[in-house]
Amino acid sequence: MDHYAIILLSLFVFSCAQDPDDVFEQPCFGAKCDAIEDSPFKNELKTLNDPIAAFLEKNADKEGLIEGDYSTFLDGIGEEMGCAKDTEKTFTILMSNQDNFPRNMITRCSSDALKASEFALSTQSDNGDLSDIDPHDFKMIAWDKSKRRYNLYEAKESESKVGMLTVELQPEKCFSCHTQSTRKGAPPIAWTPVMNELTNPWTLWNAEPDFRSYQFDELINPSVKEGTIYKEMTEEARMGAAADFEIITRRAIDRVVSARLRTRRDPADVTKALNLLYPLFCDETANYASENHSSGEVSTAIIIDDALRYLYLQIRGEDWPFDWINDGRLRLSSVENSIAPMNVMPVRGESTLQVEIGLVSRGALKAEDVIALRALDYQRPVFSEFRCNLYESNASRLQKEFRLDETHKRVGDLVPIFFAELMKLKNDEGEWVSLLPENKEVLATPLVGENTKVGELYAGQKSIDAFAQELEDYFDAVSASANREALESERVRRGCLAKELFLNAPLVPDITCL
């Protein structure tokens, strides 16, 4: 249960599966090479090109010690960024496993989401005192423009020098505890910001002053509301709404995903190409959607993968006669007073699906082909064992058998070849059969069972447009139904899988997992 503590709270969480050592491959860059100091901390700092590193270079001693508290860092880093104090905003989420203790995310230049996504400071509650926020215990992230990735820093009270903070660069504990998926064979990915409850109503986030919060005001630990530091961080002028943090987080996700997609420019490499395709088949991340209070309104993503909307819009940006494409919002039957709104339903992760959309929008894959993948087991938009097994069985084959030749110059050259290979399934005769029909058709299969045969998949063969209509019928049926039981049962299934797969999964309420 302790992992809830880390993240339930869906803040900037950074996957740390990437080997931290590669941070240090490059001892320095640019003018910084002129003055390598005899201090491991300072030398490590010189490999990082972000505003936190710039601040520490000027203000920390050679052991990484610095006087002050969180506000010292915010002011100093803000100066490096050119972002004044009055641009600061605090975004708050509750950690349900810690007596609903709040975690604050603080940004500068907060009205400029692109700029704000370059840096964030996150409070922690590691010292066991839940009466107030500890101003001397926090993590920070900053975008490294040279390496196109986020660097992570942690500041804590020094044990050796009273009144000083000690700063750790790329802290090891983060690398070990914030992996995105525990599924065996999942490739390492760069730190990826996660805001689990990314969309309205931003369950457990403070949605004020723009929106009414969902569960925040009711659940926040009352004692901490009176804490001096908490009040200081969340005073009216500094309080930010979850709606704005969503925009900032999306900007941060864009940075990481875009950097990842650039690997298709690298020299041809089988593993790199497969890693780019992994998130199309298996879930690297998840997000969690909730009904907007008792309005019945919820993201369509709970029943139809949001990527499908984007993929159809990649084919044609307009003129679709389907609500599931045009609106992206599903209206469930009205909530009776006795029924709680649907809360925390796992959906496909935003960073996962953005890789997919990015490969299509950059011309590495055709939208129609990726739609054909999504058509398989489509009523399981997230956590489809069938799609992930396709990857796993075919990827190991490719790793063993595929031979690079002179026509394979870049990773991007391998992507469509590998995608076609990954879309294969063995038939009863042991032959590999493609699940990509010709003529841009798809094998529309609502649910694929363990023993579903290739022939049964081909029974669902239809045009892309006919598949869109099938999805519309499904969308309409769910909208029209007053029966929420099927959705609730799916929420339980997904909730248990999320708990198993993601250390950063939030508490999915009211579920019991075996």
Place this chain on the structure above:
Amino acid sequence: MKFSLLCLLIFLSSFSCTSTPEVDAKVDKGGKGDTPNNDPNFSIEETCGDRQAEILKGNRDLFLRDNLRWSCADVAGVNTNNQDDRGQEYCEYFAALRIPPSEEGGRFGETLTLGRNLEEGEGTTDLALELSEDQIYYLEDHDSDVLGSCVFTSWHNDADLAIPACENTCPKVQGIDVDADHFQMKLFFNGNGAAHALVRDCIDVSLSDDYKKGKASDKSDPYHSDYFRACVLTDQADGFTWRKSDTSVCAVAMRLSECGCVSDGTETADVLLPLATKENAFRGFPLGGWADPTSLPSGCHYVELGDESRSIVECDLSGNDILSNAKDLKGLCKSRYGDNVVVHVPIPADALKCNPGENQYASTCTEEPWIITQ
């Protein structure tokens, strides 16, 4: 009834009405059209139920003491099928950008506006941006740079006002001078005259007492909901029942009537939503955020026109946004910012005094009965 409003609007706004949602029901491909009433299953009561749930059971307050608000994002059912009908909430929006260079250090091309409404009946500018491989690389290399804008405008189609800032230097958006041609709303109903007519008609219908109310003996009758009752009434007043704006404006007007709210010596409609004159000109309803009328979502700022109208908002589009949404950047503008760019209609609360007479809903009247809740 609809015809009379259309003619009135034609008169007020001097726009043809060849593409009103009413008369523009083209043959559609999947049974659903570009506005909700083009769906063969369209039902006023069902639509009003949907709007009621969104508006009253969600997490935004539309009805405040001093402001009526709604967001620029169009409701479900207003889309691009057959034609792009987005921009129905007294707020039109589009994307603007300069064509990206084909190489590092190359020059940007001409400025494009994507999905911008043209004169009534002429549709919109192209929606999709086609990118070459070199442009894709350029955008990827500049993924976090601001390379385009979403523009939200509430500049009324009948507010023929100069831009004071242009006496010195005209503001620009992505290199385009801010002018009426590009930035004034175009749809015939997005004007002061149309808004005023709607308020007046809603008040007239309410005062006529000829509209559907809940059965006094049935407390669960949906018509007891102030919003629902007004939403259905909106149709009688020739408004459109799927719009947040029309139904909310009508709800305020209906409550003013039901609760006998008047202002000394001035028609209620003129107090609530004055008809602009040369002496009393205003550009459009101010845009803001949900927190207050002057805040905006992160990534957005006002285009300074020099008149404090706050009627044009510009929001950032990054290189990555353009790359990933090139086929419908206007759709990205709606989904990323549209729910949080908010139209504010000021309510002159201090000028209104309410004195409910004897009607079925008189007992529900508070001092500010236009603040409608569940």
